Amino acid sequence: MSNTHQERWTRVKGRLRAEVGEDIFSSWFARMELEGVDSDTVRLSVPTRFLKSWIQSHYAERVLACWQGEEPLVRRIDLSVRSAGVRPAAMAIRAAGAVAAVTVRAEPPAGPIAINGHSGPVGMPAPSSAGQDAVGGSPLDPRLTFETFVVGRANSLAHAAAKQVAAARRGDTVMFNPLYVHAAVGLGKTHLLQAIAWAGNAGGERRVLYLTAEKFVYGFVSSLRTQTTLAFKEVLRATDVLLIDDLQFLQGKSTFAEFSHTLNAMIDAGRQVVVAADRPPLDLENLDDRVRSRLAGGLVVEMGSFGEDLRLEILQSRVACARTHHADFDVPAPVLSFIAKSVTHNGRDLEGALNRLLAHSKLTGQPITMELAEREIRDLVRPQEPRKVKIEEIQRIVARRYNVSRGDLLSSRRTANVVRPRQIAMYLAKTLTLRSLPEIGRRFGGRDHTTVLHAVRKIENLVGNDVSLAEEIEAIKRELQE
Missing domain, CATH: 3.30.300.180 (DnaA, N-terminal domain)
Structure with a gap:
């Protein structure tokens, strides 16, 4: 040549x-x-x-x-x-x-492909034309790293588990698989998943892929349309760490099946899977029982609501970050304390409050005062919402109060010391949650909705005539809503 x-x-x-x-x-x-x-x-x-x-x-x-x-x-x-x-x-x-x-005349083994990106916010390299990036990773925000994640009591376990995943090396035994993180909106799920992705990209040893559920669906549907499903499957299974965000948005029967196959293949191959959603695995009604069971079989961690101390730390951290670009940005300590006390819903509201103060400071040149803060964030000060009660919590507290196990409540046992607590737990699930009768029945060992309805009516009748039982149930309600 x-x-x-x-x-x-x-x-x-x-x-x-x-x-x-x-x-x-x-x-x-x-x-x-x-x-x-x-x-x-x-x-x-x-x-x-x-x-x-x-x-x-x-x-x-x-x-x-x-x-x-x-x-x-x-x-x-x-x-x-x-x-x-x-x-x-x-x-x-x-x-x-x-x-x-x-x-095709030969079947040589497929070698590794490059997935980690090292120059900019990408989950992995993707084809450039629309409709052809079936396996392109979702974009990564360069701000969402472990260094910028503020740790408190509400998220310390999730943070520690994510750090362990990020620090692992290729060939290490996978400790938590899958790692399943769930929390309400704006409490840091995406931050943790993207921090794992950035840490993996920086190390370069393992192939890390971050996908939102929407991107997973788009990629799978695109691969069907372009007849590259095999390539889509191979790329997913070639990753060492697969991060799936917002799993509750996964839609479509065929997509559920593909996610199930991918999850099983990666776990069986000893590859790390990390999933984030806004509810526990057993509450993901769109997934079948086998997938929910596989997700629940790993480490399931809830990230709780931020306390006032953690909100204040987050605000202080964000102000420090803002000063790297706006050196004259100054928020007095009393104002930060006021925001931490008043803006309680989630971290995104805290971010929004600071952004408003920063915009006012840069555009008007006026100092940030308490009066300004009260005026600018008043729509972010939301009335305190009643605590959302979960069926698992009801089962746990009822089981503890009546000295039975949660497994007993879900079992088919019909002894008196189990039947009454089970009926009380079903009654509380119907009155304190928005779950339907069939869903409650499924969560109590796969019972029919008529069984739940009978339990609810039975306890309603007893409460009207038994003052002692009524007081017990009210005490359980108070404990659940604290």
Whole structure:
């Protein structure tokens, strides 16, 4: 092969790099090699069948166009898989419509692919054109790292578990799999998952992929439409750490099935899965029992609401961050204390309150005072909402009060010392939660909704006639709502 051909190949790679960007080029084209040039045909090779398949599906026309930019006479590109001693699989890319014809003659093992991104907020390199980035990771916010995460009593266990996942090395035994983090909106779930992703990207040893549930659905549907489902599956299963955010938004029967297969394949292969959602696994009604059970079989951690002390620490941390860009931004300590005491809903409201004060400071040049803060954040001061009660809490507290186990409440036992507490727990689930009768029945060992209805009516009748029982139930309610 002449030096002229090699020089042209170098220029072609430069064209590709300029068009798709450094991350994508490194992932899909860095290991592509020029095998030879014959008349109007260029012969290229890649080390794995997966790379060949992906380039065929997404970059065939672009590779040919880049060659034609250097050598207009090129009409065809043959892409093969390098495999010693075996005739490679070949792909023909023709100029007329850039039709690719593939004949698979070998099954070389798929090698690793580059997933970690090191220059900017990306979960992994993705194809650039819309509809073709089936396995592109969701964007990462560079602010959401472990360094900026404020730890308090409400989130310390989740933070410690996330740090353990992030610090693990390839080949280490996976301790928590899956790690399932749940919390209400704005309490730091996404921050923790993205912090794991950034830590993995910085280390570079493991392949880390962060996806929102929406992105997972989009990627799977796109792979079905473009007939690249196998590539989609292979990329997910090739990751060392898969992070799925907002699982409650997963939709579609086929998507549920694919998520279930991915979850099982990764856990069985000893690869780390981390999931975040706004409710515990058993409350995800869209998922089937097997998936809920698999999710609940790992480490399930709840991130609680922020206390006033933690809210104040978060505000102080955010002010310090803001000062790196706005050195004159100053919020008096009494104002920060007022915000921490008044804005109680979630961390995003705290962020919004500070952003308003920062905007006022920069746009008007006036100092931040208590009067200003009271005026600017008054719509963020929400009335205290009653605490949301969970069925698991009801079962736990009722079981403890009546000296039975939670398993007894869910079992088929019909002894008197179990039946009455079970009926009380069902009654409380109906009166203190928004769950339907069928859902409550399912959460009590798969019982029929008529059983729940009978329990509710039974306790209602007893409460009207038994003062002692009524007082017991009121005491349980107070404990649940504290």
